[in-house]
Amino acid sequence: MLGFALRLVPHLAMWGLRRFYRVDTAGSPIPDGPALIIANHPNSLIDALVIMQIAGRRVCPLAKAGLFTHPMLGPVLKGLSALPVYRVQDFPTEMERNEDTFSAAIDALLGGGAVLIFPEGLTHSEPRLAPMKTGAARIALRAEEEAGWELGLKVVPVGLTYHRKHAFRGRVAAEVGRHLSVLEWRDERERDERNAVESLTAALGDSLARVTLNFATHEERALIEAAESLYAVEKRLSRPRDRTRLIVRLPRLRRFADAVAWLHETDPASYQQLAASVQTYRSRLSLLGVSEGELPARFPASAVLRYVLVQGFALTVALPLAVVGTVAWYLPYKSPRISLGYYRPDFEAVATMKLATALLAFPATFAVWLAAAWWIAGVKGLVAAALLLPITGIVAMHWRDRWIAVREDARLFWRAARRKTLREQLVARRVALVEQFDELARNWQAERRRLRGSRGEPSS
Numbered sequence: 001m002l003g004f005a006l007r008l009v010p011h012l013a014m015w016g017l018r019r020f021y022r023v024d025t026a027g028s029p030i031p032d033g034p035a036l037i038i039a040n041h042p043n044s045l046i047d048a049l050v051i052m053q054i055a056g057r058r059v060c061p062l063a064k065a066g067l068f069t070h071p072m073l074g075p076v077l078k079g080l081s082a083l084p085v086y087r088v089q090d091f092p093t094e095m096e097r098n099e100d101t102f103s104a105a106i107d108a109l110l111g112g113g114a115v116l117i118f119p120e121g122l123t124h125s126e127p128r129l130a131p132m133k134t135g136a137a138r139i140a141l142r143a144e145e146e147a148g149w150e151l152g153l154k155v156v157p158v159g160l161t162y163h164r165k166h167a168f169r170g171r172v173a174a175e176v177g178r179h180l181s182v183l184e185w186r187d188e189r190e191r192d193e194r195n196a197v198e199s200l201t202a203a204l205g206d207s208l209a210r211v212t213l214n215f216a217t218h219e220e221r222a223l224i225e226a227a228e229s230l231y232a233v234e235k236r237l238s239r240p241r242d243r244t245r246l247i248v249r250l251p252r253l254r255r256f257a258d259a260v261a262w263l264h265e266t267d268p269a270s271y272q273q274l275a276a277s278v279q280t281y282r283s284r285l286s287l288l289g290v291s292e293g294e295l296p297a298r299f300p301a302s303a304v305l306r307y308v309l310v311q312g313f314a315l316t317v318a319l320p321l322a323v324v325g326t327v328a329w330y331l332p333y334k335s336p337r338i339s340l341g342y343y344r345p346d347f348e349a350v351a352t353m354k355l356a357t358a359l360l361a362f363p364a365t366f367a368v369w370l371a372a373a374w375w376i377a378g379v380k381g382l383v384a385a386a387l388l389l390p391i392t393g394i395v396a397m398h399w400r401d402r403w404i405a406v407r408e409d410a411r412l413f414w415r416a417a418r419r420k421t422l423r424e425q426l427v428a429r430r431v432a433l434v435e436q437f438d439e440l441a442r443n444w445q446a447e448r449r450r451l452r453g454s455r456g457e458p459s460s
Contacts, residue, residue: 008079009075013052014049017046017049020358022169025174026173027175029176030057030156033112034112034114034143035156036115036140038204038207039116039157039158039208042160043172044123045067045355046352046355047160048082050172051160052080052116058081059114060081060108061082062116064084065084065087065090066091072339072343072353072356072360073356083101083105086101102135105139121135124348127213127216128215129209132204134197134198140200141182149186151182155180155181157177157207157211158174159174160173160174161250171246173247175247177210178210180203216261220260225253226282230281230434231434233293233430235434256437260440262447277436284425284426284429287419288422289411295427297427299417304413315402324392324396325389325394325395328365329362329365329392331361336353336355339353340354369389372385
């Protein structure tokens with residue numbers, strides 16, 4: 001029975017993840033055969049679940065050993081066939097046990113499997129990657145060496161970027177980068193093992209940096225996200241109030257980050273002026289209760305009427321099922337908050353704790369409702385409940401998403417209609433800011449062309 005329950009855990013976890021987050025992917029698929037997947041680590045166990053979902057194959061994750069004894073997370077890790085990593089800050093006298101973990105990971109690779117490791121060595125919410133640990137490089141080189149350099153091991157970088165990572169219905173973008181062949185380090189490994197490990201570790205860090213967002217500070221990240229959002233709306237790359245897929249925004253965010261970093265380095269005064277202008281715009285925008293990408297230049301009457309009719313019809317038609325679903329699933333929906341109050345996890349583990357609690361609460365509630373239906377109405381009641389409960393739950397979830405969006409849109413329309421002059425001033429200010437961004441982009445690109453030319457590289 002225990003074995004069956006553990007085998008069921010990955011399926012339940014994937015099901016829960018798809019309900020908790022909107023997951024977008026980009027880049028090459030995870031290859032078949034032996035693959036060492038490396039990723040940044042902003043969201044505890046959720047990161048492993050996201051990668052397992054996009055991989056399309058079985059993945060064996062490495063996780064810090066302390067989680068395996070956690071009453072909520074331990075069963076999930078065991079069900080995922082995770083391997084424990086003993087960190088010096090947690091288990092200073094048990095570091096030698098990592099040798100068994102490394103050997104198990106290597107055996108999995110030698111058997112053609114996929115292993116997931118987080119080379120930063122910790123989960124964190126910093127705005128940039130932490131320094132890389134050497135574990136991933138050592139596992140990769142040892143696996144190839146034990147296979148006589150005929151394993152064909154690929155190291156696959158995956159960048160994870162979250163929006164509202166702690167919140168139900170948040171978003172995550174998973175970008176798969178260019179695969180690295182460990183064979184390229186064979187000669188260096190045979191000459192100097194330590195240098196090979198350090199060189200491969202540096203290459204892994206570079207590969208992760210190319211598929212992640214990295215900023216100097218949290219303030220710089222907020223500045224760049226705000227700038228990209230207002231720029232996209234003004235350039236009609238997205239519509240106001242549009243919930244643009246996060247994966248679509250990433251290339252623009254990286255270009256903004258590179259250009260702003262260049263401006264900060266070459267002209268600090270202009271950087272400060274630009275940052276102050278964006279902050280002033282955001283402060284005034286907050287008077288309307290919206291963020292950068294949410295302010296339309298105008299509200300055409302026909303569009304407003306169409307919006308009211310469509311959204312009103314959808315909300316009205318789905319309301320009865322949404323009410324039933326809300327009542328039926330209210331307790332498990334609220335149970336993660338109770339769990340957070342009891343365990344008080346670190347911020348990076350909030351989403352993991354919420355999901356783990358839900359994976360226990362929702363099936364238990366489903367079982368209780370089925371038992372009640374069978375007791376009240378027999379087999380027919382049992383079958384009806386088994387069919388209707390999931391449907392009403394899904395309808396309630398989507399109704400909630402739509403209602404929140406409509407409520408926010410209505411609030412914006414009401415405030416903007418009452419403060420028309422402020423809205424017009426903000427739109428004009430947005431146009432001026434976009435002109436500054438365009439000038440920055442031209443100067444940055446001209447400098448890049450100049451540098452490439454000085455190095456004799458092609459200009460495109």
